[in-house]
Each structure stands twice: as C-alpha cells, then as structure tokens.
Amino acid sequence: MSDVRWLTETEQQTWRAYMTANVEFSAYIDRQMRRDSGMPMAYYEILVRLSEADGRRLRMSELAEASLSSRSRLSHAVSALEKNGWVVRRPADGDRRGWVCELTDEGFTALAAAAPGHVTAVREKLFDVLTPEQLDALRDIGRAISAGLRQECEEARAEDVCDEEPC
C-alpha cells in the first residue's frame, strides 16, 4: 500500500499536460470526424486500415489489431458499417471459423470524402503547433509508450508457465 511511488510535483505537471492534451486532442479530432463525416474516429480508422490492405480486405482478427480495437468492438462496428454499405463480410476460405471484411466502393468513396477534413485537422492541431524537434521526439515517445504496453502481453505469455497458482 504505502510502497506506491507517488508522483513528484514535476511529474504531476508532466502527467497532466500529457493527459490533458490527449483528451482534448482526441476529442477534437473525433468531433471533427463526427460532425463532418458522420462517423466516429474508430470507424474511420477501420476504413483506413482496410483501404491499405491487399485487395482492401482483412480477416476480422487482423483488422481488429490493425485498427486498435477489441474484437467485440470491431464486430459491432463492422455491423454498423455493413448497414451503411461501406463494407461486406465474407466467409474466409481455409478456416470456416473466420470472416473477411472487405471495403466496398461506397466505403472507399466515403473514406475519400472524409480524409481531407481529417488530415487538415491533424495538421493544424498537431504538426503546425510543434517544432520539427518536438515532432521527432513525439514519434520516439509514442513508440516507447507502445512498446512498454506491449511488453505486458509478453509477460502474461511468460506467466503461462504458471508456477504460482494452479491453472
């Protein structure tokens, strides 16, 4: 309990600055997307990942990982996108459990319509307010944070040996 390494004053400032920027920035970006294109950022992200994939199609599990969403979330999201006619689900060949999600032409059109406003917002609110040095730093920082989070999974995997509790 008392062995918690609480944050120093300086650390608190850093933490609040980072966290506030995250919240405000992502709220801004998401808001812009909803207002101008009628979809949340998570859906845009899905369309982008699909558009970049070979044949504009991906296995659901791959799409989930690429678009940073849980499988459950993706499943719901794809159902919604399918209603819009922006994607279609096809059975995956080779594995009868699996499904492939494919971007339709309508979906691509919707994506193309949404992209300019989105990129403009990102440029104005991110690239235009930071120096080149800060942008370089931000890239490395982002990578370090992501790497630190992924390590979580590896640890969990290592614990599968599970010598402490009966599995």
Next chain:
Amino acid sequence: MSDVRWLTETEQQTWRAYMTANVEFSAYIDRQMRRDSGMPMAYYEILVRLSEADGRRLRMSELAEASLSSRSRLSHAVSALEKNGWVVRRPADGDRRGWVCELTDEGFTALAAAAPGHVTAVREKLFDVLTPEQLDALRDIGRAISAGLRQECEEARAEDVCDEEPC
C-alpha cells in the same frame, strides 16, 4: 479540395506513433481503473478534481472544465456518482441556476482506494519507459497541443464581431 496538405511519409509515421500510443495508453489506464475500481477514468478524474478543490466542492460548470468533460457528460456522470453516494449536489448560493457538487467521505474513500493502482499504472507505463529528456519534451508538447486547441475558442470569440455573415 486538392489544396489539402497531405502528410509526408515521415509525418505519417509520427502521427501513427502518437495516435497509437494515445489509444493504447488510455485504453490501458481506463481498463485498469474499471477492473480494479469499477469506474471509468472520467469518473476518477471528477473525484480527483473535487478532492483538490476548496471544501471538496465545485460548481458544476467549473467541475466540467476541470475534469475535461462536457456539461452534459458531467451531468450524467454526477448522477451516477451520486447514486454511489460518492458525491452530493447542493444548490449554489447566490445563483439559483447553479449547483455545487461536493465529494462525500465515501467518495473520498473510494478515491483513496483507487489512487495507488492508478498511479502505479501511470508510473510503469509512462514514467518508467521514457527518459528524463523525453518527459521534459512531453510536457512541453502537451502544453503546445492544448494551447493550439484552445486558440480555437479565441478565434471563435473573435469572430463574434462577425463582419462576414449576418448573425
């Protein structure tokens, strides 16, 4: 349309690194909070702001700004927190439109119980994976991004003069 300043390859890398880290990190933090303390980060944030305020109480509008949520969101959130007995709403004196939200002892206890796990997660996944230089940079970056977003409001305010369209 074609005058969009699209992102260069390098910029795309930076943008993806930043955005991925944001999504993954905040998902991790939120998940930790929900799992270990049964509330979303947004609620924790509200409790924290209240606990830091004079008399552990704030006007709804002030609390909304402090906790980075919209008024609507705060209203719903406070209703939920009130059901838990963690906060109470009292009429604000002096302005019969307003309400003051006050942290109860139970709320403070819940906050105190949630804090260690939260701080530990933040330290492990943020402070422990970045160098001191990166943390300094991150603080400045965060401030710059927030400042850039706030500028939005000022512009909107400046346009209130409204010489282009009839208001």
Next chain:
DNA sequence: AGCTGGTGGTTGAACTCTCAATCTAGGTGG
C-alpha cells in the same frame, strides 16, 4: 471416432457518451 483445450468471431445487456432540445434563472434594454 471421441475428448479436450484453444482460437475466431458474435451477441446481448449494461453502461457511457454525444447531440440537440429544454427548462429555469440572471441580466439588459426599452
């Protein structure tokens, strides 16, 4: 073939968030 554990994916319910509408009260000009 029959078991068993794990993987791919979906589902429903509960919860949270957003947006637009609404309500009440304060403030200001006639």
Next chain:
DNA sequence: CCACCTAGATTGAGAGTTCAACCACCAGCT
C-alpha cells in the same frame, strides 16, 4: 415591469463501448 437574450444545468434518445457469455470450428491427443 416586460421582452429578450444569455448562462447554468438537466434530460432523453440514439449511438458506441465494454464485459462476460456463448457458439462454431480447428488441432492435438487417446
């Protein structure tokens, strides 16, 4: 004092997310 506009806050509906089952299928073992 009344009309009107603005500010503080809430509400309800609809959309999106999470979590915990759940189903179907694959793979390895007996």
